[in-house]
Amino acid sequence: MTENNRYALNKNLAQMLKGGVIMDVSTPQQARIAQEAGASAVMALERIPADIRVAGGVARMSDPKMIKSIQAAVSIPVMAKVRIGHFVEAQILQEIQIDFIDESEVLSPADDKFHIDKTNFEVPFVCGAKNLGEALRRISEGAAMIRTKGEPGTGDIVQAVRHMRLMNAAIKKITSMAEDELFEEAKQLEVSYEAVKYIHENGKLPVVNFAAGGIATPADAALMMQLGAEGVFVGSGIFKSGDPAKRAAAIVKAVTNYNDAKMIAALSEDLGEAMVGINESEIKVLMAERGQ
């Protein structure tokens, strides 16, 4: 085979996931339910964020054996999480041929200063970002996809909305700036001039941008899509609800037809109990603050 540009191929895989729903699963059976319901990828992890939040303590990469059992159960891409800065966990996931690594604030950070140098890897990375500066820093480190950080495991959409709006506002601002203002903007955002120039010229991130954190209903998913997300991650919202298969399928359809209120109204009926959720103001650990 000819010389390959891994980074381009990795960004391309993220493009194929667009308009889709990536679901957290912790067993092969859940993975099959997710695939059956129309997930465009699954995130394999031992404990979903809501349980990590309850359990407390140090949350680490999942057992590779458990991840492999999920790879064997489905034909769609399988993602898994590593701790921020834990490049050896990432090496392990690459070794077992993971399709995408999520360097995630949901797990306990392994490095309080540095993220993984993702350019050293062949497999793609997705990283969370609260604002444009974080997104562009992760991309310069080699992330092939960005997601909002939301507040995982809460079922509260407020942070995902806040992060998406902050990102959009910052992008719009740069798009309308004069050329000579871009240098100062790069300095303020603590990112390279080239990154700011790309935003100025294209009006969007150079990689795919998904919403994550707190999505629990078809309406939540459609809200994030209308705010400009290119797809959604649903973590605890599915398997912490009363009827996971039905809710998952409804969220998938709401993402495809996110502008069709009539359809979303029908999809929202009779889904059983949603995850209970916790309000942002009621929780002690704000995971989104991990890794700047």
Next chain:
Amino acid sequence: MRIGVLALQGAFIEHIHKLQALGIDTFEIRQPADLQTTCDGLIIPGGESTVIGKLLVELQLLTPLKNAIQAGLPVLGTCAGLILLAKTISNATQPGINTMDIVTTRNGYGRQLGSFNTVATFAGEKIPMVFIRAPYIQKVGPQVEVLGQVEGRIIAARQANMLATAFHPELTDDPKVYQYFITMINQQNQRRVV
């Protein structure tokens, strides 16, 4: 000329941008109501074939699109689109359009680490090709013309009004696959007028 792009999931906007760059009118297909309009051709994009297949069924698009293709509507399927057009998938059971007489192998090159790009021949011309967790065509029926191979595997084929590629023409700057498809549509339209 007006081409509909199936926009249920995946890289549909990339196809739309390529067609627009060639000066072609496009529209997105997300539900049956979107089909009440003139349509000279259809593109089924890359994405996850399980997701698109499931949504085709549940959004009641499978039957109308299948009927239109069987009635001669020119269609281009790329990657997941190829899988959905194939009559048979060697290693999976999932809903699809199943109109093209080919046997395909899903994830034929393995996981993301098996994704690659190369330059190879499509319909007699060398073009850049991007393969993302791609399928390949294992076998073709007698009515199917093979249009390209990479390392002995069939990666592009045509049967009458159906064109399928295992690679993603929407991810490179080369317009040849689109030009080929537009020629197919023009020939079809001429036939209709005659």
